[in-house]
Amino acid sequence: MKIKAINGFKDILPEEVVLWQHIEAKARDIFRRFCFQEIRLPILEKTELFARSIGEATDIVEKEMYTFTDKAITMRPEATASLLRGFIEHSLHVKQPVHRLYTLGPMFRHERPQKGRLRQFHQIDAEILGATEPGVDAELMAMGQLLLTELGLAASLEVNSLGCKECRPGFRENLVQYLNERQDGLCDDCKRRTHTNPLRVLDCKKADCKKLVQDAPSILDSLCAKCDVHFSAVQRSLDNLNVEYKLNPFMVRGLDYYTRTTFEFTTNDLGSQSAIAAGGRYDGLIEQLGGPKIPGIGFALGIERLVLLLLDKEDSEKVQQSTIDIYIAALGDEAIHFSSALIQSLRVKGISAAMNFSGRSLKSQMKQAGRLQAKHTLIIGENELANHEAVFRNMNTKQQESISIQGDFETQSSRLIDRLNDTNDYSDLYQSIKI
């Protein structure tokens, strides 16, 4: 019986990895422009870290975490908690007032897999720590938008404010009261949510609930003066940066630590999973985790979801895949022996080169060279060894010529590289492929 990957865990095959690298490279480039530094974090953390940050009563903590109960250790379901733990543990705040950090890697949640949702999934996570100014909120959203735009993806940005610990409890109370008075009009899930997570009702997709919620008390009307000023300023800043957004007073977060500004980049092209990136401000969290009183804001992107969107794009999203510089077709044991030394010498000098040790027919080896998209092929057989002249073939033009294989491998490889440089049009070294 064959061993397969476990449910919700997926192999990312070489063809698709090209896309991943494209996404990651683009993200790193954007982060560079916005002055973010990378931080690498462990995948395992103490369970308590997530319980305290994400919230004991959230679905994530309650039933979706991969936990080694005997060791009180959990595989991270998200990145922010770990990042803050690291930030606090190393007292990074003393080095400079504001930190801009990003990290990327696998996250783990034990949910039922479906389209755009895996048990091991990957996120790109960006956080700004130590800045409370609304302009920073806008800047972060602008960065997310730019990343998506440069990846060729259209997503809409929805923005909301969840208030702070001053104003949210009051709002929550009003909302629960409103919902309690209208239980009959709610779906079963929302009846439950009224008690477990009333804000969630605002986000229900059922038509009846949606209608009912339209007239519910609005969080935006309930903000305290400070939150209101902050949120207005965020919106002004977004306008100032030409970031398009939609106000969505019904948007809610699944993690408890969010305060004030929250936002979500969404798309309609992902089936039931509409969020491709989401985040918000969490001003009390660092302190709550035992750190200094420092505000923070951040967001996470789901890489799998980006990949799905890029794969779906019919207008041939093209990603560059490198080809190899030269393929050596060796005929006969002697030639194979010789070629293996020559190819090593080429590789030492930075050339990507392939050969085949099986001694198959020239036709078969040429076929393989073609499959590898080799720019050139060097043919070496008995005759060539005897004459010290190999056949050098340009795979695009099909032109062939003799090239000397005299001297030691050092001089031979140098000669070959000169030859490659002569004919190489470097724009052709990469060939666009559609995945």
Add this chain to the structure above:
RNA sequence: GUGAGCGUGGCUCAGUUGGUUAGAGCACCUGGUUGUGGCCCAGGAGGUCGUGGGUUCAAGUCCCAUCGUUCACCCCA
């Protein structure tokens, strides 16, 4: 946790009202004159039809169970 759908060679799928050695395309290998790729042609290798029961003279084709998987709910990136 709940619901629905699907499980045939590496991939995408055909397989008529159950009936001889289970097919196709793609991919792979070998040939199409002696040492040359991407097209074409020919041939070849590769499947206990997810697994286990049952019905039947006979099951990939019907029934049950089980496992796997997909999508949706829930939740979320």
